[in-house]
Structures are given as structure tokens and as C-alpha cells.
Amino acid sequence: MMLKKGSKIYSIINNKCPRCHTGDFFVFPNAYDLSSFSKMHKECPVCKLTYEPEPGYYFGAMYVSYAINVAVFVAVWVACAVLFEDLNVWYQVLASVVLGLVLTPVTFRYARLGWINFFVRYDSSANTNNKVPAITSQ
């Protein structure tokens, strides 16, 4: 899959600011560094976008997280149905729950990045420093 700056998926997959697609969103690149996977920058290190404009901003990210978990559940269900004949239904449930848990840090990150991407658009000029007014004297 070709991912270019400007696509919301680019920001979500690469842990980038939703506005400039250049600055990092989470402080540490590794989602499985469990002591710090949820640590976010306060604002974009490049374009200064505030990542948490109000308290509880990421409450809605739980819906994104829920959607991701449903997708995981369905994927596991289909995979089990295709790969194993007559697998006990509880093994399928167990497999979904285990995979859901294993993916929790990734789901958490994708949910937050997905959520902020609902509200912030990519701005290709945000990652350049040419916001200083042009000199117009003479």
C-alpha cells in the first residue's frame, strides 16, 4: 500500500501529527514499550498543534477502539472458520479476546490518532517554517 503524506492513514500508521504529518504524536515509537506506550506529546514538535485541546478530548477515541476491536473479532472469526473445521465456538471467542488484548497498545494508539484525525485536516504548509511574513519594504 502506498502511503503518502496527506492521507489520514499515513498519520495514523506512522504515529504522526494529523496536521503536518511530520512531528511525532506519541513520544516513543514502540507501542509495546508498556510503561510508556500511551505517552503523548503535549503539542506537535513541528507545527505546535495542541494534541489535547480540552480535558477528556479522547473520550470519543473509545468508539474508534471499539470499532477496531469489532474488526479484530470478525477477522479472527473468519480466519477460524476458514482454517479450522468445526472449531469449538469458545476457542474462537478465546482467540479473539487474546488477540484483542495483545493488540491493546496498538489499538489504543490507532484509536487516538484516528480520533484526532476526524477533526484535524492535513495542511501541507504546516511543516514548513515560512510563516514569517515576507519582507515587503522598498
Ligand SMILES: [Zn+2]
Ligand atoms: Zn504537526
